Amino acid sequence: MINLNKPIQLSQQRLESFLNRINQATVNPEILSTILEEFSITLEEFDQQQQESVTRNNASDSELQHYRELFECTSEAYFVTNLTGEIHTANPAASIMLNISPTYLIGKPLTVFVAESHRKAFRNQLQQVRTSSQSMGWDVQLQPRHREPFPAAIAVSPIRDNHRNLTGLRWLISDISQRQQAEALRQELAEQHELSELKSRFLSTVSHEFRTPLTTILSSSEMLERYSDRLSPERKAVHFQKISQSVDYMTQLLEDILIYSKADAEKLEFNPTVVNLSEFCQTLVEDLHLEAANQERIQFKCNDDNICGNFDPKLLRQILSNLLTNALKYSPNGEPVDFELNREENQAILLIRDRGIGIPANDQVHLFEPFHRAQNTGTINGTGLGLAIVKKAVDLHQGMISVQSEIDIGTTFTVNLPLLNNAKKF
Ligand code: ADP
Secondary structure (H helix, E strand, O other): OOOOHHHHHHHHHHHHHHHHHHHHOOOOHHHHHHHHHHHHHHHHHHHHHHHHHHHHHHHHHHHHHHHHHHHHHOOOEEEEEOOOOEEEEEOHHHHHHOOOOHHHHOOOEHHHHEOHHHHHHHHHHHHHHHHHOOOEEEEEEEOOOOOOOEEEEEEEEEEEOOOOOEEEEEEEEEEOHHHHHHHHHHHHHHHHHHHHHHHHHHHHHHHHHHHHHHHHHHHHHHHHHHOOOOOOHHHHHHHHHHHHHHHHHHHHHHHHHHHHHHHHOOOOOOOOEEEEHHHHHHHHHHHHHHOHHHOOOEEEEEOOOOOEEEEOHHHHHHHHHHHHHHHHHOOOOOOOEEEEEEEEOOEEEEEEEOOOOOOOHHHHOOOOOOOOOOHHHOOOOOOOOHHHHHHHHHHHOOOEEEEEEEOOOEEEEEEEEEOOOOOOOO
16 A cells, blocks of 8 residues: 555645745735745645556556455465464365365364374474474375365465564465376386386396307207217217206306296295304305315405304305305406405494406496396306395395495495394294
8 A cells, every 4th residue: 555644744734834925925926926836736746646556556456356366266275274274264276175165164274174194294294384484395185075085285384474473374285196196107107117128138138148058058969969989088078067067057047037036026035043154154165165266266354253143044145155256257367355254243244355347336326136237247147136136135134235346446245234133034
């Protein structure tokens, strides 16, 4: 509203001075004409100000009308409540959303339209809005009258008086069921996409990994068949060995696929028993050293001979032999591999450090995904299943695994396993 007091007061003052001067005047026509001129200017100014004020009032009326229309016609529900959430004003969309006539809405606490399971959280949020006096937003399950509950997004902001005191709350509530359905659909599609990608990675890995040993078996058996009479016993032994190695490799691959698919379906058996980890690791290293290719490259260190805990020996072997054989395999120049076992409070810390080819940073984030192989593996064979199995086995022990790696410097895997009897039971 425009304040007209000032121009009116000014005009009054001028009028008074005009009358005074008329009274005092010795009817000098010159003075009289000046006074009349001044008076007419004053009247003109007054008229102009009044016109401006009318224009401004019209503008704010139309603005008000504009907001009223928005409030009435929008599809979003608007409420004004007091600080405890009691409804003072609601727009038609609010009454449609809550399936209740506007007159019944007024005076009701907004909480009664929140699904019972969400009320406690809603009250806590309301309390938070009051104490922080900040605008806030959250999702909630609304319960309209005689209808199914639905998800809604709430945006609430404080209303203040001229002295900045909090006097009420303004609510904007939107139905997000469609948005949530779209999100669920998008997620389902993404999962389907991931599954089909996994299938194609599986098929390409399996066909690729099977082709090499099958070719070896075929060529060695052909040699044995065709040239049996001409081959020396040593050459024959070499071909038989190649065949048996290829069969072993394929069996191992199938075994890995089986273990991974069981783990993925949460069907991996977990049978923990008390294991002396120090002895277990020592034996494993000796077994790995029996394989000629490994040439006693694993240097095992342990700060305690008696680190005992509840572990599944089969899965523990999967974890450690996968990490150790990787460390050997990805150090093609035959560098040694450090294997350390330490106890820290109630945890066993197992560290496997190599000085091999390293893992590119881009691949590190995908390491534990099945069939993922880093770009720098070159001709080193593998399926990308080992680490996925390791991760599942560590999870079953409620442990943690982490990796640090630098290209051409080396890789360190650290596994933390709790020693207390808190592993998951299946
Ligand atoms: P793979 O059968 O290919 O060795 P893994 O699941 O055991 O499969 O490992 C996944 C990928 O992680 C490997 O293909 C390799 O790229 C990378 N990787 C694992 N361990 C190491 C390591 N010690 N040094 C370098 N790269 C490694």
